[in-house]
Amino acid sequence: MGALALALAPLAAAAEPVVVAALGDSLTQGYGLPVEDGLVPQLQDWLAENGVAAEVQNAGVSGDTTAGGLARIGWTLTSEVDALIVALGGNDLLRGIDPIASRTNLEGILSEARSRGLPVLIIGMEAPGNYGPGYKAAFDGMYPDLAMRYDTLLVPDMLAPLKVLQADDPQAMARYMQADRLHPNADGVRVIVEAIGPEVARLVARAQH
Numbered sequence: 001m002g003a004l005a006l007a008l009a010p011l012a013a014a015a016e017p018v019v020v021a022a023l024g025d026s027l028t029q030g031y032g033l034p035v036e037d038g039l040v041p042q043l044q045d046w047l048a049e050n051g052v053a054a055e056v057q058n059a060g061v062s063g064d065t066t067a068g069g070l071a072r073i074g075w076t077l078t079s080e081v082d083a084l085i086v087a088l089g090g091n092d093l094l095r096g097i098d099p100i101a102s103r104t105n106l107e108g109i110l111s112e113a114r115s116r117g118l119p120v121l122i123i124g125m126e127a128p129g130n131y132g133p134g135y136k137a138a139f140d141g142m143y144p145d146l147a148m149r150y151d152t153l154l155v156p157d158m159l160a161p162l163k164v165l166q167a168d169d170p171q172a173m174a175r176y177m178q179a180d181r182l183h184p185n186a187d188g189v190r191v192i193v194e195a196i197g198p199e200v201a202r203l204v205a206r207a208q209h
Helices: 003-014 039-049 066-076 090-095 099-115 133-150 160-168 172-176 186-207
Strands: 018-024 054-060 083-087 120-123 153-155
Touching: 018 039, 018 066, 018 186, 039 054, 039 186, 054 186, 066 099, 083 099, 083 186, 090 099, 099 120, 099 133, 120 133, 120 186, 133 153, 153 186, 160 172, 160 186, 172 186
Parallel strands: 018 054, 018 083, 083 120, 120 153
Antiparallel strands: none
């Protein structure tokens, strides 16, 4: 290797993007949307526009529960992965799974990430009130509790930015959600990405130190 190549080698290494695995369900996978409009591609664009050197890998599987995420965390975290986003729990809600089981699964995922020295961002969900106050408290509370216990970054509720808009405009959800009212459309994903982007940038910064 020549002198110039040797001099540039550290710069090339420094420019290597942080590889972030986004472990999630249909909201991460991009259900019902053209590929470019999904969460991961839009997040990738946001990071690039904001000067964050990161490559986000789409590890979202439609229909996945926290148990499914735990089952595939081992092969999701390849040797190239530098950081992890965990965005699971929505399908646990739809199935009425006991929050104790969901919490145990998330702990397994976070333990695996910790064993590999990877920084984590947890993106949670909020339970509806129809499950009862006890269920809601247990489900909603597990995300901040685990974030504190495992020293992760936290977005308490992925859909919170859309709920904020709905508080001012009752028709907001109709404009930002697909017809099933479960999955955001391209515009809804854009709103979510604008909200979570700064936390993902913080995750990347943690991986760089």
